[in-house]
Every structure is written in C-alpha cells, then in structure tokens.
Amino acid sequence: MAVAIKETITIEGQDITLSNPNKLLWPELGITKLQYMQKLIILAPYLLPYCQNRYLTTIRYPNGIDGKSFYQKNIPPTAPAFVNSAQKDSIHYVILDSLSTLLWLGNLAALEFHTSFEYVGGEEPAEWILDIDPSEEDEPRLMEAIAIIGDTLNSLGINSIPKTSGATGVQIIIPIKRGHTFEQLRRIGHFLGRFLTEKYPDLFTIERLIKNRGSKIYIDYVQHSAGKSLSAPYTPRARKLATVSTPLLWTEVKQNVDLRTFNLFTIEDRLKKHGDLITKVAKQDLSAILRGIK
The missing domain is CATH 3.90.920.10 (DNA primase, PRIM domain)
Structure with missing residues (x-):
C-alpha cells in the first residue's frame, strides 16, 4: 500500500x-x-x-x-x-x-x-490582445501569418509583441494606455481582420465557426472581452512537451521559430537572456487609429 x-x-x-x-x-x-x-x-x-x-x-x-x-x-x-x-x-x-x-x-x-x-473591479481592458489560431494543428504558415499581422499593425503605428499560447497558436499583445473600451478595440480588430482577409484571402479568416474555416488561420478579435480569459504570459501548459506561454522577438517570428522549443526546460535560460519582453513595449493611445476608421 x-x-x-x-x-x-x-x-x-x-x-x-x-x-x-x-x-x-x-x-x-x-x-x-x-x-x-x-x-x-x-x-x-x-x-x-x-x-x-x-x-x-x-x-x-x-x-x-x-x-x-x-x-x-x-x-x-x-x-x-x-x-x-x-x-x-x-x-x-x-x-x-x-x-x-x-x-x-x-x-x-x-x-x-x-x-x-x-x-479586478474594473471594466476597461488591461491591454489589447489578438488571438491567432491555426485551423490545423501543424500549420507551417503560422509564423508567416504572425509576421504579416505584426507588419500591418506597425504600418498603422501600433507596436505589438507576439507570445506563444503554449498550445498551437500565438497571441499578439498591444500594450495600451487607460481609457479604451472593449468595444473600441473590437472595432479596430474588425477593421484589421477585414483588411487582412481581403488582402490574403487564402491565408486568413475571421469566420467564428471552425467547420467553415477550412485550412485558414483565424484572427480572433472577438474573444477579447470582459468576463473572458486567456492563457497568461509565462503560464505553463498541460501539453506533452511542457510548453510555456512565452513572448517572442519579431526576429524569431521571421525566422520561423518552433513554438515547441519554449518549455519548462528552456524557459529559465531564456528569461535570463531576454527578461520580460512585454515590458519593453510602451503603452499606447489608440485614439488616432479609432478616428481613422470611424
């Protein structure tokens, strides 16, 4: 016994x-x-x-x-x-x-x-997050897609940082100043999603139903709302390889980094080398872009 x-x-x-x-x-x-x-x-x-x-x-x-x-x-x-x-x-x-x-x-x-x-106790978003989900678990175009989204945000004057979900997707974090609403950020997300799906129709989709996405990569701007949640930066994940949700450098994205390399065995050395990459992106006021898409 x-x-x-x-x-x-x-x-x-x-x-x-x-x-x-x-x-x-x-x-x-x-x-x-x-x-x-x-x-x-x-x-x-x-x-x-x-x-x-x-x-x-x-x-x-x-x-x-x-x-x-x-x-x-x-x-x-x-x-x-x-x-x-x-x-x-x-x-x-x-x-x-x-x-x-x-x-x-x-x-x-x-x-x-x-x-x-x-x-806690508030209604404003703490940051803006886009959840990018491949429709297929092994998606060779994922990092290409993330790089395109990052470049598009940058062209709009929006600085962002990607992080692995720790599962199959990537989340793009945009630190923001106080004063924005979830509804405002959803409007920007819808604008961005429409633009990308029209420019890259074989790569992106904003279709909510998985069965209707085919093999396209889903830009989820709807999930970001009060009362919902997402894997926190640096959380472990209950996956076979003990992956950890890890912020990435944009250079790593463009080098097609393997998401599986960020795990409980490698995270300590990475943190010693890079620290918290999210804090290196300044909080932004998105009022100008909101006025531009009104």
Whole structure:
C-alpha cells in the first residue's frame, strides 16, 4: 500500500503543504510535482505581474496531464487565509498575487493559469490582445501569418509583441494606455481582420465557426472581452512537451521559430537572456487609429 508523502515549506512567512512531491505531472518527461513547483519559483517574477490584479481561472490535473482535468474559478473552501479572492457576479475568484499563493496552487496541480482581460473591479481592458489560431494543428504558415499581422499593425503605428499560447497558436499583445473600451478595440480588430482577409484571402479568416474555416488561420478579435480569459504570459501548459506561454522577438517570428522549443526546460535560460519582453513595449493611445476608421 502506497504511503502519501507530505512536506511543509515556508514561503513569504506562510507554511505551504507539498503533498506527493514525487507524483509525475508530465509522466513522459519525468517532471514531478516538486520539480514543477521549483519551475514555478523561477517563473513567479514574470508570471505574477500578469495575474495579480486579474480574475484567475486555473486548470487542475490532480493525476498529471494524462489524467482527468477540470477548470477551477471559485476559490476552494479549504484555501488558507493568505490566499486573496475577489467576487465577480456569483464567482469568488482566486487572486494570484504572491509566490505563496502560486505554490499553493501548484500543490493542487494547477498546471495552467488563465487570467481575465480586465482588472479586478474594473471594466476597461488591461491591454489589447489578438488571438491567432491555426485551423490545423501543424500549420507551417503560422509564423508567416504572425509576421504579416505584426507588419500591418506597425504600418498603422501600433507596436505589438507576439507570445506563444503554449498550445498551437500565438497571441499578439498591444500594450495600451487607460481609457479604451472593449468595444473600441473590437472595432479596430474588425477593421484589421477585414483588411487582412481581403488582402490574403487564402491565408486568413475571421469566420467564428471552425467547420467553415477550412485550412485558414483565424484572427480572433472577438474573444477579447470582459468576463473572458486567456492563457497568461509565462503560464505553463498541460501539453506533452511542457510548453510555456512565452513572448517572442519579431526576429524569431521571421525566422520561423518552433513554438515547441519554449518549455519548462528552456524557459529559465531564456528569461535570463531576454527578461520580460512585454515590458519593453510602451503603452499606447489608440485614439488616432479609432478616428481613422470611424
């Protein structure tokens, strides 16, 4: 009969239980829960800034990525006192604002962290994000498409940065100043999507229904709205290769970088080399482009 092992670690003055530290969360890669939590400590300075004032949804895999999973929005009733929460509608969301909370979630086998597009207590978008999804999992044209979108945004005077979703797609982040609305950003997204689908009809689509997209790459500007969420920058993903949602250099995009290379094994060296690439893009006022497409 197996004996459950529990250890206690102290982080930020808080005692956190580490149960079953040798449990395999990524069995094929040999990544245990203890190793995962060590990776979370490395990711924390980069992940937490994009979570600490957002409504959090986690995806938990109690028996590793090959087992059953479930989404968790409501804070568990057994949450320790140091875990903060915020209510929106009928849901009490965890607020991921500390390393101790992150490791508590890691011990619960929360392998993915998805955050709201708006800040807690507000209605404004925190940034503008375009979600670019290939219709086919192995899409050789994806980086070509991302480069085209980036160049088009740049031609409109909009600076952006791509990040891997950690799955099959890429998200393009546009840092913005306060004062924009989701509706305004959707108008720009619609304008951009129409332009690109007309100029590159064999490459892009803004069709919502997957069955009607064929092999085209979907420019999703509709998902970006209050009450919805997306994989946070630097979140791990419950994928076979333990990928991490990672910001990219535009030069990497144009070199057709392989999304699978950004994972729990490589992320530490990358962060040491590049830091947080998102913070290197200044927040922008998109009022001029809004006036231009009115």
